[in-house]
Amino acid sequence: MSRLLEVRDLKVEFDTYGGVVQAVRGVDFSVDRGETLAIVGESGCGKSVSVQALMGLVPRPPGRITSGSVLFEGKEILGLPLREANRIRGKRIGMIFQDPMTSLNPTMRVGKQITETLRVHEGLDGAAARKKAIEFLERVQIPEAAARVDDYPFQFSGGMRQRVMIAMAIACGPALLIADEPTTALDVTVQAEILQLLADLQREQGMAIILITHDLGVVARMADRVAVMYAGQIVEHGTAEQLFTHPAHPYTLGLQAAMPKDREGARERLTAIEGSPPDLFSPPKGCPYYERCPWAMQLCGPAMPPAWPVEAGHDTRCWLHHALARPRRPAELFRGAEMEAAS
Amino acid sequence: MSQTPLLELRDVRREFRLGHGKVLRAVDGVSLTVGEREVVGLVGESGCGKTTLGRTIVGLLERTGGQILYRGQPLPERYAPGDFRRYGRRIQMIFQDPYSSLDPRMTLREIVAEGPLLHGLWKRNDVPERVAGWLRRVGLSPDFMSRYPHEFSGGQRQRVGVARALALEPELVVCDEPISALDVSVQAQVVNLLADLKESIGLTLLFIAHDLSMIRYVSDRIAVMYLGRIVELGRADDVYFRPSHPYSRSLVAANPVADFARARRGERPPARGEVPSPVNLPPGCRFAGRCPEVRPVCREIDPALVDLGGGRRVACHVRQAEAGVAAPGVAGAVERSAGEAGASGR
Numbered sequence: 001m002s003r004l005l006e007v008r009d010l011k012v013e014f015d016t017y018g019g020v021v022q023a024v025r026g027v028d029f030s031v032d033r034g035e036t037l038a039i040v041g042e043s044g045c046g047k048s049v050s051v052q053a054l055m056g057l058v059p060r061p062p063g064r065i066t067s068g069s070v071l072f073e074g075k076e077i078l079g080l081p082l083r084e085a086n087r088i089r090g091k092r093i094g095m096i097f098q099d100p101m102t103s104l105n106p107t108m109r110v111g112k113q114i115t116e117t118l119r120v121h122e123g124l125d126g127a128a129a130r131k132k133a134i135e136f137l138e139r140v141q142i143p144e145a146a147a148r149v150d151d152y153p154f155q156f157s158g159g160m161r162q163r164v165m166i167a168m169a170i171a172c173g174p175a176l177l178i179a180d181e182p183t184t185a186l187d188v189t190v191q192a193e194i195l196q197l198l199a200d201l202q203r204e205q206g207m208a209i210i211l212i213t214h215d216l217g218v219v220a221r222m223a224d225r226v227a228v229m230y231a232g233q234i235v236e237h238g239t240a241e242q243l244f245t246h247p248a249h250p251y252t253l254g255l256q257a258a259m260p261k262d263r264e265g266a267r268e269r270l271t272a273i274e275g276s277p278p279d280l281f282s283p284p285k286g287c288p289y290y291e292r293c294p295w296a297m298q299l300c301g302p303a304m305p306p307a308w309p310v311e312a313g314h315d316t317r318c319w320l321h322h323a324l325a326r327p328r329r330p331a332e333l334f335r336g337a338e339m340e341a342a343s
Numbered sequence: 344m345s346q347t348p349l350l351e352l353r354d355v356r357r358e359f360r361l362g363h364g365k366v367l368r369a370v371d372g373v374s375l376t377v378g379e380r381e382v383v384g385l386v387g388e389s390g391c392g393k394t395t396l397g398r399t400i401v402g403l404l405e406r407t408g409g410q411i412l413y414r415g416q417p418l419p420e421r422y423a424p425g426d427f428r429r430y431g432r433r434i435q436m437i438f439q440d441p442y443s444s445l446d447p448r449m450t451l452r453e454i455v456a457e458g459p460l461l462h463g464l465w466k467r468n469d470v471p472e473r474v475a476g477w478l479r480r481v482g483l484s485p486d487f488m489s490r491y492p493h494e495f496s497g498g499q500r501q502r503v504g505v506a507r508a509l510a511l512e513p514e515l516v517v518c519d520e521p522i523s524a525l526d527v528s529v530q531a532q533v534v535n536l537l538a539d540l541k542e543s544i545g546l547t548l549l550f551i552a553h554d555l556s557m558i559r560y561v562s563d564r565i566a567v568m569y570l571g572r573i574v575e576l577g578r579a580d581d582v583y584f585r586p587s588h589p590y591s592r593s594l595v596a597a598n599p600v601a602d603f604a605r606a607r608r609g610e611r612p613p614a615r616g617e618v619p620s621p622v623n624l625p626p627g628c629r630f631a632g633r634c635p636e637v638r639p640v641c642r643e644i645d646p647a648l649v650d651l652g653g654g655r656r657v658a659c660h661v662r663q664a665e666a667g668v669a670a671p672g673v674a675g676a677v678e679r680s681a682g683e684a685g686a687s688g689r
Contacts, residue, residue, distance in 0.1 A: 217599025260560030
C-alpha cells in the first residue's frame with residue numbers, strides 16, 4: 001500500500017481568554033491508500049483539532065499552527081493559499097462531522113448541496129448535477145432518492161442526514177475521507193448501518209478513512225490501525241489487533257479496563273482512571289499521564305518519553321518500554337515481541 | 344417476591360397532545376415492578392419513552408393513565424407542591440446533562456444542602472460538615488464547597504448531581520443516562536460510585552441508558568423499550584447474551600463491543616431502517632415495519648408482554664408461538680406464515 005497522507009510534528013495552539021491552550025503538541029501519523037486509521041481519545045485530547053488543522057479548518061485567530069508538515073499525495077498542503085487548498089479539500093479529501101444538522105445548510109435542498117462540490121470542482125451544469133445527486137443519494141441508500149433530492153435537511157431523520165453528509169463528502173471521489181465522530185449522535189442500530197455504509201463505500205471506491213471517535217467499540221469494528229491520543233499527543237499507535245489484544249501504554253490499558261467485560265456473569269469492579277487529564281494551558285514537562293498512571297516512575301514526571309517501537313508497526317510513548325525499565329514493566333502491559341518469542 | 348415491591352408500575356401512560364388531533368404516546372402502557380435494592384436497567388433508542396417514563400415516576404411529568412404504587416401506596420397522578428415534599432425525600436433523580444441540571448448561580452454547598460434543608464433533615468449549623476461529607480463520598484474535595492458549577496468538568500458536575508440526589512438518603516433513584524455525557528474513564532468513576540453507595544446506603548436504582556454493555560453490567564434485570572412499550576424484560580445476562588425479542592436482538596447485534604475478535608465477526612444488525620414516529624402508530628406490533636421475522640399477523644394484532652418462563656417476558660407473537668404461550672388464533676397464524684417467512688427470509 002502506498003502512503004497517502006503523512007503528518008509530522010503537528011502543533012496547534014489557541015489563544016483563549018485564560019491563556020494559550022496547547023491543543024496538539026507534536027503529532028505524527030500517516031495513512032495509506034484504502035486503509036482506515038482510527039484516532040481515539042477522550043474529550044479535549046486534540047483528536048478533532050489535529051484533523052481540522054490538516055484540512056485548514058482551524059480558525060485563525062484564535063488558532064495557530066505553530067509547527068508541522070502535512071504531505072498529501074506527496075505534496076505539502078499545510079499553509080497552502082486558499083485557492084489551492086480548496087482544490088484539495090472537498091475534492092481529494094472529504095469530511096463528515098458529528099452533527100449533520102449543523103453542518104448542512106438548512107436553507108438549501110439536499111440535492112443542490114451534494115452537487116455543490118461537483119459544480120465547483122468539475123463544472124457540472126444543473127441537469128447533469130441533479131442526475132448525479134440522485135445517483136449519490138442511491139449510493140448512500142436513501143430510499144426514493146429521486147423524490148427526496150429536492151427535500152430540505154429538516155425533512156430527514158438524523159441517520160438520513162448523516163447519509164446526505166456522506167453523499168456530499170464522497171461526491172468528488174476523494175482519496176481520503178475524514179469522519180469526525182460520525183455516529184456519536186445516532187442510535188446504535190442506525191450507527192451500525194452508517195458504519196456498514198462507510199465500510200462498503202470504502203471497499204467500492206478504495207478510499208482511505210480517518211475515523212475520529214471516543215468509542216472503542218466503533219474502533220474495534222472499523223479500524224485497521226489506531227492512534228490513541230492523550231493531552232495533545234499520540235501515546236500509542238499500532239494495528240487494531242495489537243492495541244486490543246496487547247496494549248502497551250498504561251492509558252490504552254486504562255481505557256479498556258474502565259469498560260465492563262463483555263462476558264456472562266462479569267460483574268468485576270470497573271477500574272476507573274482516577275483524576276483527570278492535565279491542563280493544556282500549562283502542560284506537564286514530562287509524561288502527561290504521569291499523575292494518573294498506576295506504574296509511574298520518578299523519571300516520568302520531569303522527562304517526556306519519546307515514541308519508540310515495541311514491535312513491528314506498534315509504538316508507544318512510555319518510559320516503561322525503555323529497555324532498562326523492563327524489570328519495572330507490569331505484567332498487564334505488553335512485554336515486547338522478543339519476550340514472547342523467548343517464552 | 345412475597346413482599347410488596349418498592350415500586351410498581353401498572354399500565355402507566357403518558358400522552359402528549361400535539362394539536363390537530365395528533366397524539367404522541369410517549370409511554371403507552373408500561374407495567375414493571377422494581378424490588379427493594381434491585382437495579383433495573385431501562386434501555387432503548389431515542390424516542391422510545393425511557394426518559395419520559397423516568398420523569399413520570401419521579402413526578403416531574405403527570406401521568407395520563409395507569410397507576411404507580413410506591414410500597415403499595417399509589418403515587419398521585421399529578422404532583423401538588425406538597426407531594427414533592429412527601430415523596431421527593433424518598434424518590435430522587437440523577438439527570439443526564441450535568442451542565443443544565445445544576446443551577447449556575449448556586450454554590451455546590453447550596454446545591455447539595457437545598458434538599459435536606461427543605462425536608463428538615465439537616466440543621467443549618469450542620470450544613471458545612473454534612474456537605475463536606477457528601478463531597479468526600481462522591482470523590483470531590485470539600486474545599487470546592489463554595490465554588491460554582493461552571494468551575495468543574497462534566498464528570499465532576501455529575502458527581503455533584505449524584506451528591507445532591509443522595510444527600511436526601513432516598514430509597515429509589517431514577518438515573519436518567521447518568522453517564523452518557525461522560526468520557527469512558529469518568530464513566531467508570533461514576534458507575535463505581537453508584538455501586539459503592541448502593542452497597543452502603545441500600546439504594547434501589549432504575550438505570551436508564553442506551554449503552555447496552557454498561558446496562559448489563561450495572562443491572563439485575565433489563566427492560567427493553569421500543570416506542571413507548573416494554574418489549575422484553577428479563578435477567579440482565581439473559582437479555583444481553585440471549586436476547587429474545589427481534590428488537591432486542593438487533594440492539595445487541597448493533598452494540599459496538601470493544602472486543603477485537605467479536606467486532607470482526609461481522610454480524611450485521613438484522614433490523615433495517617429507523618424508529619418510526621411515535622405519532623399515530625399503526626395497529627399491530629410497533630416493530631413490525633423493521634422486524635426481520637415479521638409475519639402478517641404482526642401487522643394486525645398488537646402483542647402483549649407475556650411470560651415465557653425463566654423470568655423472561657416478551658412482547659412478540661413469534662416468540663410466544665415458539666414457547667407455546669401465544670393466544671390460540673395468533674399461534675396458528677404464526678405457524679401458517681412460518682414457511683413464507685423462511686422462504687423469503689435472510
